[in-house]
Amino acid sequence: MLQFDPVTLPDNTVALRAEVRRFLGGCADRLDAPNSDFSTGHDAEFSAALGRRGWIGMTWPKTYGGGERSFFERYVVTEELLAAGASVGAHWVADRQSGPLLLTWGSEDQRNRYLPAITRGESFFSIGMSEPNAGSDLAAVRTTAKPVDGGWLVNGTKLWTSGAHRNHYMIALVRTAPPSGNRRAGLSQLIIDLQADGVDIRPIKNMAGGEDFNEVVFTDAFVADADLVGEPGNGWAQVTSELGYERSGPERFLSAFRVYVEFVRLVQADPSRVAAAAVGRIAAHLMALRRMSISVAGMLERGKAPNVEAALVKELGNNFEKLLPEIARLAAPFEEPFVGNGAGDRSRFRQTYADTLLLSPSFTLRGGAREILRGVIARGLGLR
Amino acid sequence: MRQVLLDTAARILQDGCTKADLDTAELGEFPGPLWRTFCDQGFHLMALPDSGVELGDAFRVLRVAGRFAVPLPLAEALLANRWLRGPGDGLNVVGRWLGDDAPGGRSAAPRATEAASAGSAQEDAGVFVEVPWGRAAQSVVGVAADGTLWAAAPSGVQQGANLAGEPRDQVGADAVRPLACREPVLALLALSRVALSAGALERVLEFGVGYVQEREQFGRPLAKFQAVQQMLAATAAEVAAANRAADAAIDAIGDERFELEVAAAKARVGEAVGVVAETVHQVHGAMGFTYEHQLHHFTRRLWAWRDEYGNEAYWQARLGRHICSLGAEQVWDFLATRS
Known part of the structure; x- marks a missing residue:
């Protein structure tokens, strides 16, 4: 009914796994994490060190700084990092989904501008999906982007945005057309510079005492046409x-x-x-x-x-x-x-x-x- | 080759495991025609070392058999024939030697050479228990507590059954002889329950998914209720995990980690059984609680099989003790060594 075929990790992952363990052995001082939650440790220096070893964007084309390696190799690196409790939170989202999203739907210009810095562990992304009234019901997003000369003006609020106060960009799901009979229509994805004017980031303390997620308020924040991902209105399929x-x-x-x-x-x-x-x-x-x-x-x-x-x-x-x-x-x-x-x-x-x-x-x-x-x-x- | 084997088995089982067949078998009548069909196709010799069939494929056939709640002691027959080597035409099954020691009060495992030369020197009498279909058996292979194997022809049978109504007889033996075997006997038997259960779990999920699409209440199929969807989604996840665990254990035959993989699979499958049987019965309502419905032939077997040849607690502890012996710093390496 639902088949999970047995897969043997290819031989080239053995040496890679050993290499990751050697690397982790050399930075034991960074590994005394009390948990192995992927989102809690945000360490830009550590991410840059991983980037230097080619362990971010591993499956991406070399043209964009990737390693053209297999998903199995990426799998091995990520599981070794997590099992050791390494601080992978800074680059995690960019590596896992922002980069692959741009590879699938992004423009050539976007790939060239964003991907190499991600693979170097220097550019971090947040997910801009949830809103005050759009949690599990993602199609209910109300943040709007109105076309203006050369781009879009964004207004609205994103909520529970992990790492927004430390990351560089958010890929936000926004309404570029008013709601219609099809709630999933009229949505688009924009790459928003979190340091730009009109972007206000307010950390929210969680019950564990940490400040990881945020409220992000957009007030006439300008996003250039070049930062619209894929086709306008295709946001639901992309997300x-x-x-x-x-x-x-x-x-x-x-x-x-x-x-x-x-x-x-x-x-x-x-x-x-x-x-x-x-x-x-x-x-x-x-x-x-x-x-x-x-x-x-x-x-x-x-x-x-x-x-x-x-x-x-x-x-x-x-x-x-x-x-x-x-x-x-x-x-x-x-x-x-x-x-x-x-x-x-x-x-x-x-x-x-x-x-x-x-x-x-x-x-x-x-x-x-x-x-x-x-x-x-x-x-x-x-x-x- | 493998697919042909599995398809052939499925065809035989499809014909020979109707609800009526399962009911009749539960009354204690050995399903002779079904067994003879299997023998005619050579399935009964499939697990012999020189059968030309991979041992793993014998367990994959058992998984298919689980999908049909096969009313035969297929697992015990395949393994008994494997261990008897020259099995003859009748039904041979594996049971358990009653008592803490091997026959003759010996607890040391006979080595291959010793057993071969010992031959007829062992003429102990005793009792085998939990013998599937002992009443129909030509000979019984008994597993002693130390893992050694002993064979005998039955003399006197006391009938019994497990909670699925599968015959589990007590069989007397006048003269037992040792069988040479260097295999992890208990793990292979446990793997048979893993394989049978994996197949039965899949089928039970299909019953649940099918029933909620047919049955209407409040003017719509049960499948349209979120609460029902949630239950079956969680059930499907358990079935998927159990099947992946079963695959891993079957693939580990001959591997140095075989017994540990069986331990993990028996534990994981057993945990899935509880969840899956509970929820699929719940969505079937009172209909699934009737004898008339076929669901119980599967769920009762699942409940019986999870306890046979070591329940979850037994295998969890065995796996856990091994991991403790490796120590905390090696836990991850142990888990990540095999995919």
Whole structure:
């Protein structure tokens, strides 16, 4: 019914994986992250270092600074970075979807202007989809772009825009024609310079205490014609084409991975039956998810648009990211009140557990809420 | 070649596994015609080392058999014939040797040479339990707690069944003889449950998807209700994960990590079974709770199979202990070594 063909990673990924691990071994001071969430660590210097090694825009044409490498090679690099808890947040969106979007729909001029800097790890992008009244219902966007001499004037508000206060550009979904009977018509994508006049960025503190997402208000912000992506009015098709890239990667099941590592450290010396089963249960989930994610990489490599399969990986992966800390919590040897001093491995476990738990509500929201993803899957099953 | 094999199996099963066939088998009547068709096509010898069929393909046939809730002890017959080598024409099945020790009170595994020379020296009597269709068997291969294999002709059968109504008999044996075997016996048996379950899970999902499109309430098909769509989407995700896990374990036959891959698959598939059976029964309403509907032949087997040859907890702990022995710093490497 829904087939995830077994895919063996090609041999050339073995040396690449070793190379990434060597590189990560050399920057251990940057890796003491309490979580492996792809969005939390924003480190421009680290991104530039990855860019120098050719690990951003790996699959893109060399003309634009890319590496012309396979999706499998990109997969291996990204999973190694995430598993180590590396700070990949700065370039993540540009590498994962803004660049591929411009490669598919962008003009030659746009590719030349934006892609090389992305591959160098110097240019960071935000996703401009959600708005105050357009969350899961993306077609409800109200931000408008009115044609003026040489470009567009943008007015409206984008919300929950991760990294907008630190990134250089946003690719925004805006209305270039008033709403009609077809809600998905009249939408377009614009590349907006986040430092431009008329762009006001207000960070929003999240429940974990971090300031990652923002409210971005546009007041007559000017965008040149040259920064309209694709065709005016084609925005819906363009936005949905990003989803296979956005939803199936290892960041959709590795956000809680550091909790697992610290949990194993805590119990490895003398695992109880319960602890051993918890370790194995988590591994069984991870092994299946990783293989499904690699299957999707194989579909992308063959030029397919695996939107339903990607939704399945995200559905399973996000649920698992929430389940992992829960399995570990209940199997960790903390059941006795007032026992232990909370030092050492215990303290590491508690820190990474708390950090991940506080981020976990976002796991099943970002990149498409769970309920929306299930709708995509249901459509794939022929139910709607 | 593989596809021809699987298609042939599917055709045989399609004809021989109707609801009526499943009902009759549950009454305890061995489905002889279906078994003979399999034998005529050579399927019963498929898992022999020199059969010309990859062992993995035998398990892929089992996955197809799971799609039809096959009312035969196909898995145990294939593996018994593999381990007996010269199996003859009758039904041979694998069961469990009752007791903590191997026959004769020995707990050491007989080595190939030792077993060959020991030959008829072992004449212990005893009991095999959980023997699928022991009542119809010509000989039984019993797995002892230490993983050694012992064969005997049945003498006296006490009938029993698992919660799916599949015969699981207790079989007496007057004279057991050791079988030489260096294979991970328990893991292969567990893999048979993984493969059967993967196929059955897929079929159960299809029942659910089909039913909600036909059944109308409140003036529209159940499929049009978001709550129903959400349930089946989550179910489809579990089925997809279970099948990917099953594939990985089948592909790992002969690999040094085989037992660990089986552990991961048995654990993952078992977890999927709970979710899938629950939700697909729920969308079928009371109709799916009747004996008249075929759904229970599949869900009851899934519930039985997840406990046979080690449940999730057993295999999770086995996999978990291995990972603990590697240590926290090696966890990622263990997970990322194989795709």
